[in-house]
Amino acid sequence: MKKLFTSLFLLGMIAPFGASAQFQLKDETATFPDNAPIPVHPVPSDRQLLWNETEFYAFFHYGMNTFTGSEWGFGNEAESRYAPKAMPNPEQWVTAVKAAGMNGGIAVVKHHDGFCLWPTATTEHSIKNAGNENGRNANIPKLFADASRKHGMKYGFYISPWDRNSAHYGKDTYVTEVFLKQVRGVGRVWFGPVRDVVRRCSRWRRILWWRGR
Numbered sequence: 001m002k003k004l005f006t007s008l009f010l011l012g013m014i015a016p017f018g019a020s021a022q023f024q025l026k027d028e029t030a031t032f033p034d035n036a037p038i039p040v041h042p043v044p045s046d047r048q049l050l051w052n053e054t055e056f057y058a059f060f061h062y063g064m065n066t067f068t069g070s071e072w073g074f075g076n077e078a079e080s081r082y083a084p085k086a087m088p089n090p091e092q093w094v095t096a097v098k099a100a101g102m103n104g105g106i107a108v109v110k111h112h113d114g115f116c117l118w119p120t121a122t123t124e125h126s127i128k129n130a131g132n133e134n135g136r137n138a139n140i141p142k143l144f145a146d147a148s149r150k151h152g153m154k155y156g157f158y159i160s161p162w163d164r165n166s167a168h169y170g171k172d173t174y175v176t177e178v179f180l181k182q183v184r185g186v187g188r189v190w191f192g193p194v195r196d197v198v199r200r201c202s203r204w205r206r207i208l209w210w211r212g213r
Contacts, residue, residue, distance in 0.1 A: 054154055058097040058105035062088070062140070064115040073113030075164030079124070082115065083131030088138040091147035094155075104154025107144045110182065111158070114165030117141065120185055122178045125165045141186050157186055 044052065065073050067081050090107065097105055109117045116126035117140035130136045141157055148155035161179055168174035 054103050056102045057154065058093070058102050059158075060090075060093055060105055060107045060144075061111075063108055063111055063117060064113055065111070073111060073115070073164070075113045075115075075125070075166075077113065077115070079115070079126070079129035080131035082127065082135045084134040084138065087134045088140065088143070090140060090144040091150070094144070094147040094151050094153055098151055098153055102153075104148070104156070105144075106156040106158055107140060108158040109141045109144075109186065110160050110163075112160045112162040112164055114160075114163040116182065118186070120182060122181050122185075123166060159183055159186065 063073075064077050064082055065071065067083065068077055093107075094105065107117075114123065114125050116123060117138075118126065119128040119136075119139065120126050127135055127138065127140075144157075145155055147153075159179075159182060163169045163174070163178065166174060166178055168178050
């Protein structure tokens with residue numbers, strides 16, 4: 001029995017060496033030299049990747065409600081209620097969130113109450129009728145965009161399609177005479193000359209954020 005066990009053990013040791021004599025290496029070129037896997041569709045678009053890479057950003061909700069103390073604006077607030085005691089400083093907003101590790105921010109420049117934080121011919125419900133010089137002179141979209149570019153931050157604007165102040169809301173004229181003109185106005189002045197504001201903004205260095213009813 002001992003001789004049988006020894007014979008089997010030696011055979012087991014010798015067999016691999018015999019098999020290795022027949023083994024040959026074969027040179028092959030890898031299909032993916034960088035070991036990159038084949039994409040599993042659907043894959044994200046370039047715009048989606050840019051948005052995803054933003055990761056952590058701020059939402060600045062500053063406007064009429066800041067001065068009325070209300071959570072919900074109705075659009076019937078007197079423009080004079082908007083009266084900052086000091087000149088608004090969006091650069092301070094930008095530097096604060098950058099210090100927190102954020103990569104950008106979105107500023108609400110018109111919420112559903114219809115109050116616009118820039119002077120616009122589309123409505124009287126804007127900073128041009130604010131209660132003091134600080135309010136009338138603080139063009140929030142311009143100041144916010146300038147500060148964001150200065151500090152290398154991505155930036156965007158929230159422009160509400162819903163407008164509780166406009167007499168045109170709910171009519172075709174609201175789209176053509178109010179909302180689209182507001183969007184184009186912000187887009188042309190602070191995003192540079194554009195033919196397609198939405199397409200340009202979707203690069204995420206600049207973005208428009210819409211929510212409506």
